[in-house]
Amino acid sequence: MTNDEKFATAAHLYVLLRRKSGRVIDTVWMARNADYAVEVLRIARTQPDADIVRLADRFEALMFGVERPADNAHAFSGDTPAASTKYIGALR
Numbered sequence: 001m002t003n004d005e006k007f008a009t010a011a012h013l014y015v016l017l018r019r020k021s022g023r024v025i026d027t028v029w030m031a032r033n034a035d036y037a038v039e040v041l042r043i044a045r046t047q048p049d050a051d052i053v054r055l056a057d058r059f060e061a062l063m064f065g066v067e068r069p070a071d072n073a074h075a076f077s078g079d080t081p082a083a084s085t086k087y088i089g090a091l092r
Contacts, residue, residue: 006031006062013044013055020049030059037063 010027015022023043030037037059044056057068 003031006059009055009059009062010037010040013040013052013059016049016052016055017044017047020052021047033064034063 010025010030013030014025014027017025020085025040026036030040041056043054047053047073060066060068
């Protein structure tokens with residue numbers, strides 16, 4: 001549990017929350033202040049996005065040492081039609 005790992009995970013969470021919900025968080029403060037982190041994690045878990053929830057779980061494990069069991073309802077499935085056809089021919 002290094003500060004670098006916590007900050008990197010908070011930064012990834014920032015990017016997803018900003019893109020998908022317009023929510024802006026303070027990543028440095030999140031990595032340093034437990035109360036702020038708990039509130040951001042609460043907000044993140046209300047989002048209907050599996051990647052945000054996964055990152056919230058990862059950050060919680062880094063910050064507080066709490067591991068949550070994998071929940072199939074939040075598991076990302078890469079076989080969705082958008083994921084399977086969106087980048088065909090676009091990747092190099």
